[in-house]
Amino acid sequence: MPSAFDEEADEDIDECSTGTHNCRSDQLCLNLRGSFACQCPAGYQKRGDQCIDIDECVLPPFCHQRCVNIPGSYYCQCNSGFLLTTDNHTCIDINECDTSNPCAQLCYNIVGSFLCQCNQGFELSPDRINCDDVDECRTSSFRCQYQCVNEPGRYSCVCPDGYQLVRGVNCQDINECEMGNECREDEMCWNYYGGYRCYPRNPCQEPYILTSENRCVCPVSNPLCRDLPYSIVHKYMSIRSDRSVPSDIFQIQATTIFPNTINTFRIKSGNENGDFFLRQTSSVSAMLVLVKPLSGPREHIIDLEMLTVNNMNYRSSSILRLTLIVGPYSF
Template identity: 60%
Template structure:
């Protein structure tokens, strides 16, 4: 067993066996040994136990085969246990075969080499290998060890290793180790990159191998978490209120836009009004006609006329001058329907009024006769025959305005004055689109 103590190390030789040709009794042991009657061999005496104050001062007593040493407390001893043969009792008489040392006679009387290794009559240390030679034997150290005196000590191959990254010495050998992200190559010395991605790297989505490591990356719509491995969904809807016309719906790795009832998605984010009158998605009866508005439809009666007015077309009622009941009433009433978006910018031109009949010498004036109690609209006359209805205040829907837009015609040459009304129904949608 090897003992390693810090700072100071001494290499101690083993005890020298007694010569075989000395004639002594079986119980005669070399100095520092005593006869063990039970085991019938010479046993080393531990002088550190048997001699009181064997070492003086701060010196420490170290027992050794056949004696003891006084060394500083920081000293260390590298030694091997002595093979039993080195402490054997001496033989009672010398061997006389007439053959050279290391040889013996066979049955035919020939001198043949003795295999001391097989006969176990060598003094090689347990750490050494006995190799038989002609007339003797040789104590050799195993691979990875070198001989120092009678001992075999480990060779530190790491002092002159060829490892690319790191060398780790071991008894009789050494191993090459690599840094994290690398593995030892086929030559047992070089370090080659490990492709962690092909070996099940803990990336949730995408893995990219790098020299000595790897990186995790996420697909579109995801971001890398704090652990550098997992991917978290990006809530695109929280980044902007303008991604969608109406409403943004977050989805894993993406988002989608939805539109309110009465609208359909145009492309990916724009909401477009559905014209239910054209698509047939309305419930108007035969006595009604369908008028599209933002986000829905309106069923208007085909006959708007009430006495003394008579219907002359789907949206026009006439009060005849021959009827006395029409004397103080507008000569005609025309019905129109339109729709505007909510929160429309102001001022905004929304509807143009145009005279259908022009008389020489006559001039026309336009005004809002009814339905504008809160002053949301005003009339801007363009010329003698037309005017523009202007939105003066921002309005929000859903709500409805019914305006009577009157055109008064005066002809001073003929002392003639008449009026006509355009009854305009304005439907304000619920949204700004």
């Protein structure tokens, strides 16, 4: 090996700066007194005459989570949901709920990620971020007695005209006769399920005369009354639509009982469709039975006749005129 000293001055010759070294291009020249050495740059190791990259990622862990080897070095990366700290090695959790709050409604941070949830009345959409309104009216047909109205995040029940909402679900009939109505002075107000109607205070028609409330009598002294029922009593009642059948709905009973008489009962008119049946329950009473479901709103006027006879050829009849109003709904 040639001497690395200047013979006259005995000074070291820097082969690295003069270019007289024989190091490879991928190596570093290190000047030594009287000589030089070839070294590999940082991140490389010498293998024979060559410099081979050191894979730091297979050595004892330098990175908290992920290591990326590059020629001569490496760098650290963090998993999704984590952030690399200033030491370039450690990863800390990102609180997405504080930094970006990606959720449409409720955000809950978890290590490395986050969870979205929705307020009551909403459900998480397929993207797991947004919230879709829950249509409570679609998921159940029994939430409301009459009609369910879906609203964002909630629902409400409504009732038809003539009814008021109770307990937020059920519909209760409004008694218009107690709360105000448009009946005239000579009329009486009759409330039924879902509405009201006005009827004459004096329902009697010639030759009948009013003797008491709703009772019309045809005087025996009037020749026109000879072939007519002695009395007509007007009664009013209301039932709900589509009531279950058979169902007892009204009882008729003799108000005056005569000795040695026989009373028979029949439906004289108003039963053309066979909706009713009159069942005699005693010698002085009978029960009107509903045998077919009735749908409303509809008004039925039914004449129930009681015929009284005795063995002395005495014969008399009286009528109970029942005005039956069927409401528009089953509640």
